[in-house]
Amino acid sequence: MALAGVRVIELAGLAPAPFCGMILADFGASVIRVDRTKMAMNIDTQARGKRSVAINLKTAAGVSLLKKLCVQSDVVLEPYRKGVMEKLGLGPQELLKENPRLIYARLTGYGQNGPLALAAGHDINYLAISGLLSRLGRSTEKPYAPLNLVADFAGGGLSCALGIVLALLERTKSGKGQIVDASMVEGAAYVGSFVWKSHRIGMWNNPRGQNMLDSGAPFYDTYQTSDGKYMAVGAIESQFYKELLKGLELDSAELPEQMSFNDWPKLRHIFTERFASKTLAEWTRIFEGTDACVTPVLSFEEVSSHPHNQQRGSFIKDQSGEESPRPAPVLDRTPAEPCLKADPMVGEHTVEVLEEYGLKAEQIEQLLATGVVESHATKTKL
Numbered sequence: 001m002a003l004a005g006v007r008v009i010e011l012a013g014l015a016p017a018p019f020c021g022m023i024l025a026d027f028g029a030s031v032i033r034v035d036r037t038k039m040a041m042n043i044d045t046q047a048r049g050k051r052s053v054a055i056n057l058k059t060a061a062g063v064s065l066l067k068k069l070c071v072q073s074d075v076v077l078e079p080y081r082k083g084v085m086e087k088l089g090l091g092p093q094e095l096l097k098e099n100p101r102l103i104y105a106r107l108t109g110y111g112q113n114g115p116l117a118l119a120a121g122h123d124i125n126y127l128a129i130s131g132l133l134s135r136l137g138r139s140t141e142k143p144y145a146p147l148n149l150v151a152d153f154a155g156g157g158l159s160c161a162l163g164i165v166l167a168l169l170e171r172t173k174s175g176k177g178q179i180v181d182a183s184m185v186e187g188a189a190y191v192g193s194f195v196w197k198s199h200r201i202g203m204w205n206n207p208r209g210q211n212m213l214d215s216g217a218p219f220y221d222t223y224q225t226s227d228g229k230y231m232a233v234g235a236i237e238s239q240f241y242k243e244l245l246k247g248l249e250l251d252s253a254e255l256p257e258q259m260s261f262n263d264w265p266k267l268r269h270i271f272t273e274r275f276a277s278k279t280l281a282e283w284t285r286i287f288e289g290t291d292a293c294v295t296p297v298l299s300f301e302e303v304s305s306h307p308h309n310q311q312r313g314s315f316i317k318d319q320s321g322e323e324s325p326r327p328a329p330v331l332d333r334t335p336a337e338p339c340l341k342a343d344p345m346v347g348e349h350t351v352e353v354l355e356e357y358g359l360k361a362e363q364i365e366q367l368l369a370t371g372v373v374e375s376h377a378t379k380t381k382l
């Protein structure tokens with residue numbers, strides 16, 4: 001796999017950093033998640049392919065152990081509020097001094113400087129400060145955050161993974177590591193570059209929810225079917241729009257022009273009535289094989305059995321039967337090979353990892369006995 005041989009220490013976080021670590025693990029990196037000790041439960045749902053060590057960082061021995069793991073690795077991924085790692089004596093200056101090849105990735109909401117750097121926050125706050133939230137939502141409704149996908153995952157976990165991979169690539173030339181300052185505000189804003197840079201072609205001249213791609217246009221929206229399901233319509237270009245009208249059995253001569261903004265409410269009303277006259281299965285059959293850009297809105301339960309997804313194997317099942325998306329994109333020679341085993345329990349690999357990082361059996365026993373680390377072998381899971 002592309003990242004085989006890359007050693008990553010991921011400090012356990014909430015959602016974006018675990019996703020970043022999972023991407024690295026899916027593509028072959030050895031990812032070790034550092035958990036807290038005495039955890040009642042593990043809420044990391046993005047743990048595929050990782051191993052877990054449990055270390056108490058409120059002890060000097062725990063901190064020096066983590067330091068040992070970090071400086072022997074290629075990447076450290078930390079999701080804490082600015083200053084937390086420095087307080088522990090594990091800031092980038094300290095670690096890079098000991099391992100100048102280290103890539104030190106810091107995934108935060110607001111980045112490492114600026115007046116908000118110390119503030120708590122979540123996806124919706126980062127999205128708000130990026131400007132993007134102001135553009136999301138239907139006309140006359142308040143701004144709407146599309147799950148926590150944009151800041152946490154696209155602008156956060158995924159961008160941070162890109163930063164790490166870029167730093168790894170650069171290291172092959174310079175031999176040097178570097179700090180990756182991944183701010184979810186900036187990551188989200190960057191993902192929104194199209195919105196910024198297409199202002200000048202007039203794509204966003206109208207208020208929220210009244211533009212072509214923000215549910216303003218009747219030819220780029222969802223419509224309810226007679227059985228209460230939904231079809232997605234994305235017929236932007238005139239040749240595809242013609243196909244849409246054909247499928248709906250509408251005569252363009254009797255309709256307003258596609259791009260007549262003032263007529264969009266009227267057109268939407270006509271499309272709404274049409275879509276409400278047939279079931280999802282009927283519309284799917286009508287539009288299948290056409291270029292109308294009309295597709296059924298599938299539920300999570302339906303996606304893996306859709307013939308297209310099925311043929312490409314776009315969704316995978318792990319050994320416990322849990323279904324999830326296959327890692328993307330697909331690399332031709334060195335594709336990701338996602339682990340199908342159950343997610344690691346907190347501390348499941350403590351002993352194995354410490355041995356791998358060169359600790360002797362007596363040292364490990366001492367750390368276990370003093371509660372600096374915890375080990376929960378797989379058999380205790382049963």
Ligand SMILES: CCCCCCCCCCCC[C@H](C)C(=O)SCCNC(=O)CCNC(=O)[C@H](O)C(C)(C)COP(=O)(O)OP(=O)(O)OC[C@H]1O[C@@H](n2cnc3c(N)ncnc32)[C@H](O)[C@@H]1OP(=O)(O)O
Pocket residue numbers: 013014015016034035036037043055056057058079080081082084087088107108109119120121122123124148152
């Ligand atoms: C039934 C409901 C259950 C609920 C389950 C929840 C399910 C998950 C839901 C996911 C929701 C995702 C949401 C929408 C998100 O947006 S997640 C994104 C959150 N933001 C970030 O990640 C940005 C960067 N991080 C931060 O800003 C902050 O970490 C935070 C998220 C605001 C949390 O702040 P806070 O809890 O005060 O923690 P921090 O200041 O980071 O300090 C962490 C402290 O923990 C300590 N720590 C760490 N590891 C260990 C360890 N192994 N052992 C002992 N201690 C440990 C650190 O030393 C630090 O301690 P201290 O410096 O505070 O004394």
